[in-house]
Amino acid sequence: MLARLRPLMATATRGKTAPGVAFSTSVAAAERYDHMHYSHTDACHHLRWTAKESYEYMYARPWSRVADFYAELVRTGAGATGLAILFGKDENDYTCDTNGGNYIVPLEKQTSSKSSNDRGGRWERANFKIVLSYHGGSFDGWQKQPGLNTVQGLVEKHLGKFVDERKAKQLEARSLPIEGYAAVAGRTDKGVTALQQVCSFYTWRKNVKTGDIKETINKAAPEKLRLLHVSEVSREFHPNFAAKWRRYLYIFPLDEDAKSISGEEQSTKILKGLEYNIKPQVFDVDKVDKIIRQLEGKSLSYKMFARDTQASRSVGPPTKCFMFHSRAAVVKLHSADENCEEGMSAVCIELVANRFLRKMVRVLVATTIREAAAGAEEDALLNLMEATCRRATAPPAPPEGLCLVDVGYDDFNRQMCFIVD
Template structure:
């Protein structure tokens, strides 16, 4: 079994969180460097938004101030976003840091209930343990006066230095909701390639292949899922790209690509997702302290929403189908499957990061992977 250098992926994400590296630089000249101050994740703190609040009688709910917080955190340093007893989660640290900004009425209410004095952070999308958030968006509101964005930034930055960093804090309209206001989310999955990878010399474009064993790419496959998957395979990155591109511009049900949710249900959130962008390409992670670059496959996915573990299942399934020589529409056909065992178990969380969340219309030219 080939050993995947996942630690190098973890280190790469950690360096981005610490602002030592920039994600767009990974993709070279073919990528436009996105200025997030005026595009996808722009804060809804323009004058028109704030004026709509200021013009109202600021009493009751209107008297509160809402802040939009953009965070960067290293997935390998936390037990996921969602607060859970006894676990080191991003939400628990952020909300603990916001406690000093809670208004007096809520503070007294929490004290009366014997609860810790914490703020409430609403997030654009919860990430699992091991998944990095590069520009996660959350909001916090308070009736306390004279709370400044810089105060919030400093409080959170002191909570877990080197692992959690505030990118920006801005005052926004009270109608802003990190999740419901979002028009799209962008994820990136970095899959490290092994020394078993090789260039097909018979191919005109020098197509890169990588060898793997099926059960190597999954973190939680059951025995019966893997019992017939012991042999080694080789997959083409350009084939993975062709498989993924078939998803673009389509509204499809991804229930077969979700995990930890009911495969068939009559209530709850819908399973349809509109994928704007789905591409894969080979890049190199920057040299380590030992001077070694790492070949990786990057998968970039942009959609209006994502189901639980959907990105990781899509990555693993596209690799499996590429190795099997499936038709380019193989992922589309799997949408009609009746059992989730038709899709692959999720790839490890180490390679996944939430890149950003968009509150304006999606612009394809701002994506990282622009190859056809």
């Protein structure tokens, strides 16, 4: 895989480009490659990592420590409460309400004015909202795929116990396993953890109890998958379409050789790089925060920060996302046998948006760290929005650091964020 991550090629400028980014190609390169290459031409272009260098820097971290931290949160069923403690917040503000108080959806409230008891079709079915926590390293992602151990596959297999008789006969007639269907708020990739993922399941059976669903799912994969809360909701509730925002947290570990630097030390490092053409191997966390903050409160097209998307979804409104919150801070990760002082330092990047594109968070994290290390201006990410080739951004950061914290169905409240001023 590393062999395919070739350094970016510097060529002549062509066409309209974003500030600090020049797009070009040579005849020889065009004959050899199907894609175009970017050459950054701002003042710090010689300090910016190539795709291969960025990939190697991102993966040369103690990711097992982050994976163990997430695994402990899933095992204990702490949900967002565990992260609240990490940032010194009051855990009571982030506790999962077992009575469903934190998961009331506007769609559920409007049913009081009109009854659907006498309506047929889908209105006769029982719809359940399920809040799950699972460890990304134990599964091959959310989406069900043949021959792979996925969260959706495991959940739907055990939900088959609650499928109504009519659907069970239809599945048997087609020689298919008797399984339920779980719609989800957002699919996660292999290696990505979720602390409060939301999905839904419906059935026409009238005797299904929420406690039975919880007990069955929690037996599926102990310590790897945990059902935090389940409740019967409105027939109109859909975990994806009803969601108003999603929150992700990325934890980037800093080992002894990769401590953050700032101020005069950062300037000295850049000057040495100018003289000896040595690319930096450290970055200023404050600079990461300033760069990522520029996305806050803006509706932008993130097509340059997406990966593996269909061509039809690479332009226009489908690529636009509104970023409610984007911050970075340093924390101490510690295991059960460590105290906060002995824990490992890590950079946390918290992002809240109405939607996210495929691998968008991981590319944003990798690109932000790359730009901070090179000493780029604070508007570096905004400039890259107008690029015309995704190779202008960095390869995705490792999935082990990414966590889907929760999904919101009420209006966004900044006070519920972990990193605030």
